[in-house]
Amino acid sequence: MELSRMSWAKARSELKKTAVALLPVGSTEQHGPHLPLGTDHLTAAEVARRTSARGGWLVLPTVPVGVSEHHRQFWGTLWVEPDVLRDYVLGIARSLAFHGVRRLVFVNGHGGNTAALDEAARVLRLEGIYAYVFSWWRAIPEVIAEAIETGGSHGSEMETSAVLAFAPELVDVGAYGEAKAGAAPEWGKKLHGIEIGFDTLDFSRSGATGDPTRASAAKGNKLLDAAAARLDEFCRWLASQPEEALRPPPHLE
8 A cells, every 4th residue: 555656535545444555665876886875765665555455554655765875975865864865754744744643663774864863763652653764674683694605784795685586677687797896795994993984985995795697586476575574573563552552651650
């Protein structure tokens, strides 16, 4: 169920019976020479769609630009400041609450968004709107460990497999070699335990990490289906909770 595909009359009936809504949030940023700029928001939307197919949850329009300034040296990357993203999702959640839906999940596809989304969820809880952050790759570490043969988290085997599963036409297989040659083994760059890789270009010339050559659609489907199953389980829990169980604890006596 996607809100953007409904008329207002259809939305009226659906919103009255919606227990939990899903808000995909991603980014428009480089993912190496082989993956599309929209990898994160496209993947977040795909996880939300697969989750909705399981439980009938309402999918809201995707937020396509996130906190990505660290990729700015790579052409096409767009970004907003963390407080802009925070305030934007706050507005979406508050408008949804006006229509009677006060429980939602931010389906996050980009690690740089996490702090802003966490802050928004904390603010909303004080307003009686219950929002939670689901970063799909963090929810299924055991599935990733089983399915993915190589390391890396950005433009890697993992993300390449995910895109191959739902939009293979967007993956440039011929650029795998360039991606791997200029990639870092993992995200970031540390010296004496201190992070010094503030920008992606500090440690990766291709913009990627890891090795995308082992990617496959089969692996991607395994990851995405596992993420959808886990998110569906969470949504069922969230829908079942009495409101008093979700509110902040009262002041200590």
